[in-house]
Amino acid sequence: MEFVELTTARLRLRRPVESDIETITAVCQGPEIVAFTTVPSPYGREHAEAFVTEAVPHGWAAGTGCTWAITLRDDAAGGLLGVVSIHDVDDGAGSLGYWLGAAGRGRGVMTEAVERVVDFGFAQPPEGLGLRRLQWQAVPSNAASARIAQKAGFRWEGLRRAAVLHRGRPQDLACAGLLASDSRAPQDGWAPVAP
Numbered sequence: 456m457e458f459v460e461l462t463t464a465r466l467r468l469r470r471p472v473e474s475d476i477e478t479i480t481a482v483c484q485g486p487e488i489v490a491f492t493t494v495p496s497p498y499g500r501e502h503a504e505a506f507v508t509e510a511v512p513h514g515w516a517a518g519t520g521c522t523w524a525i526t527l528r529d530d531a532a533g534g535l536l537g538v539v540s541i542h543d544v545d546d547g548a549g550s551l552g553y554w555l556g557a558a559g560r561g562r563g564v565m566t567e568a569v570e571r572v573v574d575f576g577f578a579q580p581p582e583g584l585g586l587r588r589l590q591w592q593a594v595p596s597n598a599a600s601a602r603i604a605q606k607a608g609f610r611w612e613g614l615r616r617a618a619v620l621h622r623g624r625p626q627d628l629a630c631a632g633l634l635a636s637d638s639r640a641p642q643d644g645w646a647p648v649a650p
């Protein structure tokens with residue numbers, strides 16, 4: 456599908472571009488990114504280049520992944536704060552993914568971005584992907600990520616034990632899901648927190 460730009464009250468979710476490569480390379484060195492995401496580690500400039508010039512355009516073109524650079528509308532330079540995506544789109548379902556650099560955290564940016572991206576995921580084409588289901592997965596200690604999914608209305612679905620090898624170690628995966636037919640009411644009853 457064609458790239459679709461999204462906006463919210465504060466944010467512009469735009470196409471990741473080559474001038475973002477330096478920022479992406481720097482942010483992906485961060486300890487939380489290494490601990491909580493599946494980006495390569497060590498992360499080099501070549502990984503950011505492949506992400507921006509190959510993976511992201513391929514995902515959009517193939518309809519298998521939609522990825523946006525998160526920027527502030529009132530930042531004339533349009534600097535990238537982070538990335539949000541619906542990836543692994545298949546058979547009417549997709550997975551939510553996101554990260555922010557330290558400069559973007561702590562002010563509800565991802566909560567706002569995810570709300571808009573979820574709308575896009577469930578909207579019928581051409582306004583959106585027309586999905587039936589979105590899923591969220593994270594290591595159980597990722598409380599900040601879980602909070603964002605809870606606030607977007609994701610329902611707790613369980614813990615997949617030793618589901619992945621993360622940085623070479625078996626890790627449980629906390630799982631939650633949201634259906635197009637679900638209300639978006641924040642879900643306060645789940646918190647997959649573990650040491």
Ligand SMILES: CC(C)(COP(=O)(O)OP(=O)(O)OC[C@H]1O[C@@H](n2cnc3c(N)ncnc32)[C@H](O)[C@@H]1OP(=O)(O)O)[C@@H](O)C(=O)NCCC(=O)NCCS
Nearest residue numbers: 487491553554555560561562563564565566593598599602
């Ligand atoms: C996850 C991430 C995007 C959150 O960014 P953020 O700027 O803190 O997000 P927001 O401000 O939109 O909201 C975070 C919410 O989590 C809460 N939170 C943040 N850190 C927390 C923690 N350690 N424990 C519990 N809650 C936490 C915040 O209080 C806020 O909730 P509130 O609005 O009810 O107060 C950011 O921490 C990040 O990029 N982490 C590394 C990558 C990552 O984990 N990606 C997700 C992989 S599944």
